[in-house]
Amino acid sequence: xxxTSAADRWAARDASLRERLRPxxxxxxxxxxxxRAYRTSFALDLVCSLLVGVVELAEIWVLFSNVTxxxxxxxxxxxxxxxxxxxxxSMADLSFGHLDTLPTFLRAGTLDAFYxxxxxxxxxxVTSDISLRRLARAGVGAATLGIGLATSGVxxxxxxxxxxxxxxGSGYATFAGxxxxxxxxxxxxxxxxxxxxxxxxxxRYAATQPASVWSRPLKLVFGFFFPMAFTAYLPAxxxxxxxxxEWLPAWLGWxxxxxxxxxxxxxxxxxxxxxxxxxxxxx
Amino acid sequence: xxxxxxxxxxLTREFRxxxxxxxxxxxxxxQLTVRIEPGEAVGxxxxxxxxxxxTIKMLTGxxxxxxxxxxxxxxxxxxxxxxxxxxxxVVFGQRSQLWWDLPVRESFRILAAIHALTSTxxxxxxxxxxxxLELGGFLSTPVRxxxxxxxxxxxxxxxxxxxxxxxxxxxxTIGLDVLSKQRLREFLVGERRRHGTTLLLTTHxxxxxxxxxxxxxxxxxxxxxxxxxxxxxxxxxxxxxxxxVDLAEPMPDLTGVGGARHLSxxxxxxxxxxxxxxxxxxxxxxxxxxxxxxxxxxLTVEEPDIEDVVRRIYAASR
Amino acid sequence: MRATARVYWRILVAxxxxxxAYRLAALxxxxxxxxxxxxxxxxxxxxxxxxxxxxxxxxxxxxxTYVWLSQGMLGSVNLDGRTDLALRVKDGQVAVxxxxxxxxxxxxxxxxxxxSLFALVPRGLPSxxxxxxxxxxxxxxxxxxxxxxxxxxxxxxxxxxxxxxxxAVTGFWLVETRGLQILYMLASGxxxxxxxxxxxxxxxxxxxxxxxxxxxxxxxxxxxxxxLGGTASAARLxxxxxxxxxxxxxxxxxxxxxxxxxxEVQGG
Numbered sequence: 100x101x102x103t104s105a106a107d108r109w110a111a112r113d114a115s116l117r118e119r120l121r122p123x124x125x126x127x128x129x130x131x132x133x134x135r136a137y138r139t140s141f142a143l144d145l146v147c148s149l150l151v152g153v154v155e156l157a158e159i160w161v162l163f164s165n166v167t168x169x170x171x172x173x174x175x176x177x178x179x180x181x182x183x184x185x186x187x188x189s190m191a192d193l194s195f196g197h198l199d200t201l202p203t204f205l206r207a208g209t210l211d212a213f214y215x216x217x218x219x220x221x222x223x224x225v226t227s228d229i230s231l232r233r234l235a236r237a238g239v240g241a242a243t244l245g246i247g248l249a250t251s252g253v254x255x256x257x258x259x260x261x262x263x264x265x266x267x268g269s270g271y272a273t274f275a276g277x278x279x280x281x282x283x284x285x286x287x288x289x290x291x292x293x294x295x296x297x298x299x300x301x302x303r304y305a306a307t308q309p310a311s312v313w314s315r316p317l318k319l320v321f322g323f324f325f326p327m328a329f330t331a332y333l334p335a336x337x338x339x340x341x342x343x344x345e346w347l348p349a350w351l352g353w354x355x356x357x358x359x360x361x362x363x364x365x366x367x368x369x370x371x372x373x374x375x376x377x378x379x380x381x382x
Numbered sequence: 383x384x385x386x387x388x389x390x391x392x393l394t395r396e397f398r399x400x401x402x403x404x405x406x407x408x409x410x411x412x413q414l415t416v417r418i419e420p421g422e423a424v425g426x427x428x429x430x431x432x433x434x435x436x437t438i439k440m441l442t443g444x445x446x447x448x449x450x451x452x453x454x455x456x457x458x459x460x461x462x463x464x465x466x467x468x469x470x471x472v473v474f475g476q477r478s479q480l481w482w483d484l485p486v487r488e489s490f491r492i493l494a495a496i497h498a499l500t501s502t503x504x505x506x507x508x509x510x511x512x513x514x515l516e517l518g519g520f521l522s523t524p525v526r527x528x529x530x531x532x533x534x535x536x537x538x539x540x541x542x543x544x545x546x547x548x549x550x551x552x553x554x555t556i557g558l559d560v561l562s563k564q565r566l567r568e569f570l571v572g573e574r575r576r577h578g579t580t581l582l583l584t585t586h587x588x589x590x591x592x593x594x595x596x597x598x599x600x601x602x603x604x605x606x607x608x609x610x611x612x613x614x615x616x617x618x619x620x621x622x623x624x625x626x627v628d629l630a631e632p633m634p635d636l637t638g639v640g641g642a643r644h645l646s647x648x649x650x651x652x653x654x655x656x657x658x659x660x661x662x663x664x665x666x667x668x669x670x671x672x673x674x675x676x677x678x679x680x681l682t683v684e685e686p687d688i689e690d691v692v693r694r695i696y697a698a699s700r
Numbered sequence: 701m702r703a704t705a706r707v708y709w710r711i712l713v714a715x716x717x718x719x720x721a722y723r724l725a726a727l728x729x730x731x732x733x734x735x736x737x738x739x740x741x742x743x744x745x746x747x748x749x750x751x752x753x754x755x756x757x758x759x760x761x762x763x764x765t766y767v768w769l770s771q772g773m774l775g776s777v778n779l780d781g782r783t784d785l786a787l788r789v790k791d792g793q794v795a796v797x798x799x800x801x802x803x804x805x806x807x808x809x810x811x812x813x814x815x816s817l818f819a820l821v822p823r824g825l826p827s828x829x830x831x832x833x834x835x836x837x838x839x840x841x842x843x844x845x846x847x848x849x850x851x852x853x854x855x856x857x858x859x860x861x862x863x864x865x866x867x868a869v870t871g872f873w874l875v876e877t878r879g880l881q882i883l884y885m886l887a888s889g890x891x892x893x894x895x896x897x898x899x900x901x902x903x904x905x906x907x908x909x910x911x912x913x914x915x916x917x918x919x920x921x922x923x924x925x926x927x928l929g930g931t932a933s934a935a936r937l938x939x940x941x942x943x944x945x946x947x948x949x950x951x952x953x954x955x956x957x958x959x960x961x962x963x964e965v966q967g968g
Contacts, residue, residue: 118498119498121495121498122492122495122496125491125492125495126481126492129481129484129488129492133483133484207477208477209477209478211439211444211474211477212474212477212478212479214442214443214444214463214467215442215467215470215472215479216467216496217464217465217467217468217496217497218464218496219464375446378444378445378446378460379395379397379445379446379448
């Protein structure tokens with residue numbers, strides 16, 4: 100038989116990758132379509148999402164109407180932190196936020212259906228839905244980020260762009276890992292979703308704050324264990340050329356990917372732990 | 383085709399329950415040992431809570447056994463879950479596996495993509511299933527708007543889309559009307575004939591068992607109480623069917639008519655309950671014998687219920 | 701008269717008992733409270749320090765008190781605008797409620813208030829205690845402020861129940877109350893002083909807040925309980941709460957009657 104050319108082989112590899120991704124694409128496309136189909140409901144969701152973002156921003160703005168600097172940052176610089184955190188979180192919420200419906204599956208016994216399909220269960224859960232309404236909040240984050248960048252006198256050089264990309268990408272991954280982490284714990288907590296809310300939504304709140312205002316225990320919890328400072332504050336101070344606080348020096352902004360790795364490590368660990376508990380493995 | 387479809391050896395599953403104050407150990411499945419060969423149609427019956435669902439969960443890799451081992455289609459269910467999922471189709475009567483707010487057709491498209499069927503395979507198989515199960519009328523309807531009968535047919539089609547070697551159905555006819563039950567049973571019989579699919583069916587309905595299964599497993603309190611064919615089961619259980627007749631005029635007790643045993647009379651003899659051995663005679667013959675003696679206005683046939691059969695089996699096995 | 705009072709008391713107690721089942725959820729709520737509380741403390745302390753140690757009457761100690769009291773109240777006030785009643789109005793089951801010999805508004809408010817009061821035990825008190833232990837709070841100086849604080853807290857809880865009742869009742873006219881509920885969720889938290897003390901708002905925003913019942917739900921009870929401004933100021937705030945309660949309940953009663961008539965006309 101004639102040997103296949105390299106191009107043919109690449110095409111075959113591409114085709115098989117596309118094939119393997121097809122089921123996930125089909126489900127996501129269906130979910131997205133069905134969400135947009137209910138026009139008024141969707142519009143309402145978008146508006147709600149937008150307003151929530153605005154109110155959170157208003158909190159910071161009110162504080163700054165009383166003082167000129169918080170945690171060593173001016174208002175425009177805080178906007179940079181807030182924008183990075185909110186944008187990264189909203190995008191993660193868009194793709195991973197629905198993992199918090201796991202308790203519903205567990206109570207109804209419908210998680211079993213996932214076991215009967217030849218796909219990894221976490222992947223099925225993640226691709227089972229998409230929250231398009233978060234786009235509005237992401238918009239708030241992006242706008243805040245833009246304004247913050249424009250008004251803080253940041254130099255537009257490759258270094259800044261690298262840091263932005265690194266920060267946003269790592270922030271997205273870190274928050275996504277948090278959602279997985281929370282879902283894994285739901286196998287044990289069931290009705291205790293408020294406990295995971297504490298580090299998921301508390302984490303989001305923490306990420307929008309300048310870590311310089313935190314006490315030492317808080318720096319341990321939200322600086323390192325749930326690495327929220329790495330999602331926005333540290334990249335921001337690195338971009339702005341500010342010194343970081345005690346225990347969180349500015350150069351850590353370049354280590355944002357490490358935070359994402361840690362978040363996913365813990366998340367996957369808790370997920371496997373939770374699945375095994377569900378299946379009754381290990382006693 | 384592989385070798386033995388299901389190979390269970392001393393399969394056991396225990397649960398720890400917190401019962402008021404103490405902690406109890408519940409043995410849901412106790413030392414189950416059974417072999418099912420390709421092409422068989424096996425009925426798996428037992429009372430509620432007897433361990434049927436737990437067994438199925440262990441066969442498909444949802445639960446880890448506490449002791450013993452099981453091989454499904456030659457694979458270990460928990461470590462090889464995903465490979466196994468390509469060769470097994472499962473229908474849960476009370477839990478849907480379809481996508482709730484999407485049209486039925488979409489569910490099939492998604493499943494075809496999940497099982498990596500080629501477009502030809504998808505097209506041909508979907509057409510075959512749509513025709514056989516008469517799904518054409520509601521392919522565009524969202525699953526949540528379907529009646530129970532329609533949904534069950536769609537679920538069965540979904541489970542069979544990837545032409546699995548083994549089909550497991552957990553209470554598929556529960557809540558269905560007589561016509562739907564019949565259609566579903568006919569389809570399953572036909573599917574086995576066409577593709578040689580192995581069938582494992584858990585049910586409470588003796589009608590399902592009679593019309594679909596060559597072999598019966600009875601499970602009681604986690605233990606296998608009977609493994610054999612249907613005539614053997616009736617023989618072991620001494621189970622009787624009951625013909626209930628509503629007569630035009632009150633009659634004295636119809637004892638010994640058509641070989642049936644008189645159970646009771648109501649309304650002074652207007653309604654009478656007659657029990658007969660399904661091995662010896664049929665409802666039709668008993669009815670004919672009764673009609674010779676009196677005018678029958680209406681009738682019902684009661685099947686021996688599973689609990690009754692199981693209880694007798696259990697008593698007989700002691 | 702006695703009989704009616706006993707009925708409402710029973711409803712209150714039933715609402716009280718309903719919550720006791722959710723113990724793990726209560727613990728989770730406590731953890732969430734503590735987390736958000738510590739984060740709020742961080743940013744607000746930084747603000748007070750940046751303003752030179754005193755800001756619009758708040759110093760570090762009173763700011764801490766504000767944070768822990770408001771966090772403690774979270775489980776007992778309805779800041780998301782959702783109620784069971786709203787669902788019952790939507791699917792028409794409320795017609796059954798009208799057949800009962802109790803006033804819909806009074807019964808709903810009593811039931812919600814009962815549940816809220818219960819939540820003070822697993823959630824409210826521990827939050828305040830934890831805050832006191834970890835960061836520290838300041839207690840009111842005058843003994844008169846304690847009973848006034850209790851009254852103010854109770855009023856805040858009842859006003860909260862009465863205000864979300866209004867949202868539910870608009871369901872007699874609006875097909876979808878979700879828009880209103882979302883607005884309520886945003887406004888009640890922000891203008892109620894959940895995020896930052898209302899005194900920190902710029903003048904124009906403070907006026908807007910004062911024109912709504914939301915500060916009466918959370919901000920005023922917190923101010924009274926923390927002893928900010930002394931007994932005279934506390935008395936003023938309690939009177940404001942009473943005025944708002946009267947107003948909200950009156951509007952609620954009018955809407956209930958109108959809604960009932962509308963239901964009957966439509967053939968409920």
